[in-house]
Amino acid sequence: MDALIIAIDGPAGSGKGTLARRLAGAYGLRHLDTGLLYRAVARLMLDRSRPLDDEDAAHAVAATLNLEFMDESRLRGREIGDAASVVSAQPRVRHALLERQRSFGLEPPGAVLDGRDIGTVIFPDAPVKLFVTASAEERARRRHAELVERGEHVDYDAILDDIRKRDDRDMNRAQAPLKPADDAITLDTTDLDADAAFEAACKIVETCR
């Protein structure tokens, strides 16, 4: 493989996004937050008042998706994460977004992709695979702080409930369920701040690449 692929998977709020961005900067790679693709499909379905489980409509949206025209701030809200997890369970939606993720990664010098199925489905041969996780309580605490910073005022218990529901849906779906690839290295960030997680991840990258 000419392009270096770093595959990062993990549940919501595990710190994988921050880690992916920092690793991309450190290794001179491009970065794709693949959750944004599913969030964008969900956003457009809601904007068009389509039911989230209308697979034909969701597939059509995914197949013609152009992220350039989407305002990222409209994709980050709490309800969009949940809606994304509903559309992302649909096989044809996942299929429509697969090639786009692969071609992004294969362009030299390579990329860091973060999501739920990067090491298992999108790049099963990636030389570096990280599964980033943290306790549900710690992930809820982080997500809560992030939403408060964005001006969304929701209580911690509601966020914890969201996280548990989303984990359950993402881990138990038939298509590309969230799970570590057999050859992924797990990094538990429950007791690590962003710098310590980054340092630990760099060590893993150095041993794998």
Ligand code: C5P
């Ligand atoms: O990572 P993020 O929280 O933005 O992802 C939103 C939702 O999109 C996830 O809960 C998951 O259902 C879905 N997703 C996915 N596969 C990916 C990335 C995200 O199914 N590679």
